[in-house]
Amino acid sequence: MEQRHLTCIGCPMGCQVTVEMEKGEVVSVSGNTCKRGDIYARKEVTDPTRIVTSTIAVKDGDKERVSCKTASDIPKDKIFSVMHDINHAVCKAPINIGDILIENVADTGVSVIATRNISIAG
Incomplete structure (x- = not known):
């Protein structure tokens, strides 16, 4: 199982989030303290976007x-x-x-x- 470690930018907390993936699909997200962290982590590992x-x-x-x-x-x-x-x-x-x-x-x-x-x- 692949793991990605991210610093969440969804809110000012900056949680250290771990995303576990299998075959390119997100299996679990941990380390986030709010729902925005879960949403951010899932999007960041599957379809990352930015405001320029x-x-x-x-x-x-x-x-x-x-x-x-x-x-x-x-x-x-x-x-x-x-x-x-x-x-x-x-x-x-x-x-x-x-x-x-x-x-x-x-x-x-x-x-x-x-x-x-x-x-x-x-």
Whole structure:
């Protein structure tokens, strides 16, 4: 039986969780102190995902870059493709929090959205 040891990020407790797997299926989860730990551990070993946060270059803005994030989690193995698209993007001011900066980033079906306002320079 395979065991995976994780530090849970489902809540601030940071429980040390052990997942036992057999033939790619989760058999048991232990060490978690709340239900979120069980949910996190099962997902992390079978289908890991992440929210990606970064910045994108801004043209004609009062700031050179705008902070951004994926609107939802993306498959962990797509992080480098997502960052490639983010690093090559340029947005034009004005930008408002929640504006979609990149649609369907790296063919994930997820948008990259602004997390701050950027005014037109001037």
